[in-house]
Amino acid sequence: MSTVTLVPAGKTFDVNPGETILEAALRGGIVLPYGCKDGACGSCKAHLQAGEVEYGTYQKKALSDEERAAGQILICQAQPLGDVTVSARIVAAEGMVPIRKLPCRVASIEIAAPDVAVVRLQLPSADRFEFLAGQYIDILLKDGKRRSYSMANAPRDDQQVELHIRHTPGGAFTDALFGTGTPSINAVKVKDILRFEGPQGTFFLREDSARPIVFLASGTGFAPIKAVIEHCRTKHVVRPMTLYWGGRRPRDLYMMDLAEQWAREMPHFKFVPVVSDALPEDQWGGRTGFVHKAVLEDFPSLADHSVYACGAPIVVQSALQEFTAVAGLPEGEFFADAFTTAADKAKA
């Protein structure tokens, strides 16, 4: 057994043989930032201050050779080789709830865009499922695989959870959902019973701050941001907020009406849709280009802001890099959930 000392908090916890630092921390009720748990997103990056680790399997985009040489590790993969000291922020989140496995029933499937399905799951009414708006669940497939999806709503009394699922051609789960590909054991239809594990992840509103917020979403990265914004409405959070939602074509912004409605109803909320590859038939008259560049055009300084970003890893990583380097955003004020696909995880 090894002991991990976390700085600056000074907390310690033990790691069993075969366990990663993150697994051991979560087992001990210590929540550190993480996302995919697969070495693909980089959300769990931390600094190894003393000791040695087995780095595990990961993608270079999550941890580059330079970062590794500078002492960075991915705690979702790293296993200590003896006692270690790790510098990592403990996520202070009141009400972080334990991860559980639960059944649910598919209540509805709605095709919101040609490649996006909105799936609503009904959770057991007798066994209340607690989560923080912005977290994700893993759907446990019959073949032993799992698929991670953000919950797109804040906790609701009717115990429903909404997922925004992008079609990944060739992916057994989403092919089945969109009615393409060969029927498989993973076919999903209304009234099916699924099993899931959650809630997971550390993407949720840090409520102990009054900083104005920039929300940055690409594609279905809108899902957890929708959940956080719903939470803000329920809790009457009136920090100035601007949502930038980027897609290749207008139809990728599959709930644009809802975002526009928020902007009409909340004086402190602005919505900026951004499209990168509009076709003439789209008749797009709004902002164009990369969504994170639109943020930089409007906010040359982000020094006083918090940014909540979710979407494709390239968008999230570009945003982090440029917002901190160019616009002076403090790194600790960038909260992100980078999507990783099953293919990403296979590469990890």
Ligand code: FES
């Ligand atoms: S949580 Fe460790 S790389 Fe994603």
